[in-house]
Amino acid sequence: MRPFHPAYIIYVLPKLLSALWVTFAMVAGTLFFGGLLGFLLAAGKVRRGRIAKTISNIYIYTVRCVPSIVMLFIVYYGLPELLLTFGIDINRVGKGFFVIVTFSILFAANIAEVFRAAYEAVDRGQREAALSIGLSEWQAFRRIILPQCVVVAIPNFTNALINLMKEGALAYTIGLIDIMGKGQLLIGKNQGSYGLEIYLALAGIYWVITILVEKFSAGVEIALSKGRKAPNAKIRERRRKKCS
Numbered sequence: 001m002r003p004f005h006p007a008y009i010i011y012v013l014p015k016l017l018s019a020l021w022v023t024f025a026m027v028a029g030t031l032f033f034g035g036l037l038g039f040l041l042a043a044g045k046v047r048r049g050r051i052a053k054t055i056s057n058i059y060i061y062t063v064r065c066v067p068s069i070v071m072l073f074i075v076y077y078g079l080p081e082l083l084l085t086f087g088i089d090i091n092r093v094g095k096g097f098f099v100i101v102t103f104s105i106l107f108a109a110n111i112a113e114v115f116r117a118a119y120e121a122v123d124r125g126q127r128e129a130a131l132s133i134g135l136s137e138w139q140a141f142r143r144i145i146l147p148q149c150v151v152v153a154i155p156n157f158t159n160a161l162i163n164l165m166k167e168g169a170l171a172y173t174i175g176l177i178d179i180m181g182k183g184q185l186l187i188g189k190n191q192g193s194y195g196l197e198i199y200l201a202l203a204g205i206y207w208v209i210t211i212l213v214e215k216f217s218a219g220v221e222i223a224l225s226k227g228r229k230a231p232n233a234k235i236r237e238r239r240r241k242k243c244s
Contacts, residue, residue: 034107
């Protein structure tokens with residue numbers, strides 16, 4: 001058996017990083033389309049309409065029960081056949097399209113619950129107070145509710161983003177050459193050699209990206225939380241005023 005070569009990890013890093021833009025493009029596309037769909041699903045859940053709430057619940061419960069790789073194969077193999085029955089041929093579309101569609105479907109189901117929980121965490125009395133001073137529903141949401149929802153949603157949104165990035169590594173199973181796909185190509189080119197070194201290099205890349213995302217998220221949360229007091233701090237302040 002071949003001995004372990006730590007120096008090969010450094011050697012292979014530039015080759016893996018050359019495909020990093022594909023991973024970022026996949027994540028960016030999923031964030032946009034999946035986030036938009038997740039927002040609509042969350043809006044359906046918080047509204048009083050029974051039809052919209054039922055549709056949102058069915059979508060979320062169904063999609064969250066399907067493993068990512070199963071959904072990827074369903075979209076990759078099933079969507080072209082489904083559209084072909086309507087005369088639409090997408091067999092020549094790039095693999096990145098199917099990856100973004102798949103993970104947008106999955107991401108929307110998870111992020112919808114994040115948006116819903118963040119919205120319901122804001123005191124409803126603030127909306128009523130905003131309406132009472134003449135603000136419209138949209139103005140109350142945009143100026144009062146949304147800024148607070150963003151702060152509440154950031155931690156869970158960050159977790160969903162990190163999970164998306166890691167699950168996106170499954171894209172190589174349909175032939176997309178992201179950093180994971182690039183690693184598989186290098187292992188195949190070396191006839192199975194240096195597999196451990198390449199996987200360790202991939203783990204290091206994902207680890208660095210995850211740390212950077214968490215640091216950036218924490219910075220944004222701190223910046224948006226300025227001027228806001230935590231609930232425990234408010235309770236302590238009230239007690240202090242009563243004692244004085």
